[in-house]
Amino acid sequence: MLRAGRLLAVSLSRLHASPTNSSHSMAYSAKIGPSILSSDLSCLGSECVRMMECGADYLHLDVMDGHFVPNITFGHPMVECLRKTVGQDPFFDMHMMVSRPEQWVKPMAAAGASQYTFHLEATTNPGNLIKEIRESAMKVGLAIKPGTTVEELAPWANQIDMALIMTVEPGFGGQKFMEDMMPKVSWLRSQFPSLDIEVDGGVGPDTIHKCAEAGANMIVSGSAVIGSEDPRSVIKMLRDAVAEAIQKRSLDR
Ligand SMILES: O=C(CO)[C@H](O)[C@H](O)COP(=O)(O)O
Numbered sequence: 001m002l003r004a005g006r007l008l009a010v011s012l013s014r015l016h017a018s019p020t021n022s023s024h025s026m027a028y029s030a031k032i033g034p035s036i037l038s039s040d041l042s043c044l045g046s047e048c049v050r051m052m053e054c055g056a057d058y059l060h061l062d063v064m065d066g067h068f069v070p071n072i073t074f075g076h077p078m079v080e081c082l083r084k085t086v087g088q089d090p091f092f093d094m095h096m097m098v099s100r101p102e103q104w105v106k107p108m109a110a111a112g113a114s115q116y117t118f119h120l121e122a123t124t125n126p127g128n129l130i131k132e133i134r135e136s137a138m139k140v141g142l143a144i145k146p147g148t149t150v151e152e153l154a155p156w157a158n159q160i161d162m163a164l165i166m167t168v169e170p171g172f173g174g175q176k177f178m179e180d181m182m183p184k185v186s187w188l189r190s191q192f193p194s195l196d197i198e199v200d201g202g203v204g205p206d207t208i209h210k211c212a213e214a215g216a217n218m219i220v221s222g223s224a225v226i227g228s229e230d231p232r233s234v235i236k237m238l239r240d241a242v243a244e245a246i247q248k249r250s251l252d253r
């Protein structure tokens with residue numbers, strides 16, 4: 001009971017430090033979340049610390065189960081270790097590329113996850129899952145693969161904190177950005193002006209402007225940031241591009 005109370009208090013303090021917004025029209029802001037998938041996986045803790053020191057707004061942690069996607073990464077025991085290494089502040093956006101997302105909600109919350117981003121394709125009962133995630137005091141992210149239409153996500157948009165539009169087929173870092181996903185982002189932004197919209201896959205200095213113009217405000221970038229000799233400058237460049245597009249959109253209204 002005591003442990004449950006402490007977990008809830010810690011989780012609530014993390015929500016407070018969240019990069020997402022719950023307020024109204026155009027309250028969202030530009031946030032950059034490096035994906036540590038393409039880093040040296042034997043040094044994940046120090047890579048997370050390095051990314052935060054380079055100005056990351058949050059950390060995007062890719063969980064793959066070898067079933068939903070043809071690759072395996074890590075699970076909640078690793079997240080627990082990372083939380084101990086980086087401390088309570090950094091926001092952990094868990095990108096759950098797993099077949100049974102219901103199974104990991106409580107273990108991820110206990111390990112220190114801040115947001116649980118599950119795939120619409122992986123569940124038959126998104127409403128129940130959203131409820132379970134909220135009861136575990138995490139924020140809710142809902143992701144769709146390139147082959148899933150944004151209209152399928154839309155009925156849940158008012159119940160979630162963030163929508164993730166995948167810009168590659170999930171499973172591997174370092175793939176080519178799919179520009180044809182941008183109409184999904186534009187449509188979602190037009191329908192849900194205050195929703196946090198994340199893009200993930202092949203995003204970097206060459207592709208950020210398309211994401212920013214379409215209306216994405218949470219940007220996952222793996223190889224472009226981790227592989228750079230100057231991650232701080234890349235993170236800043238990405239954030240400035242998104243902030244500029246947000247400002248332009250607010251002036252156009
Ligand atoms: O979810 C993912 C892959 O399924 C990763 O977050 C994504 O690919 C990031 O890496 P990169 O920026 O190198 O594409």
Ligand SMILES: [Fe+2]
Binds near residue numbers: 060095220
């Ligand atoms: Fe991801």
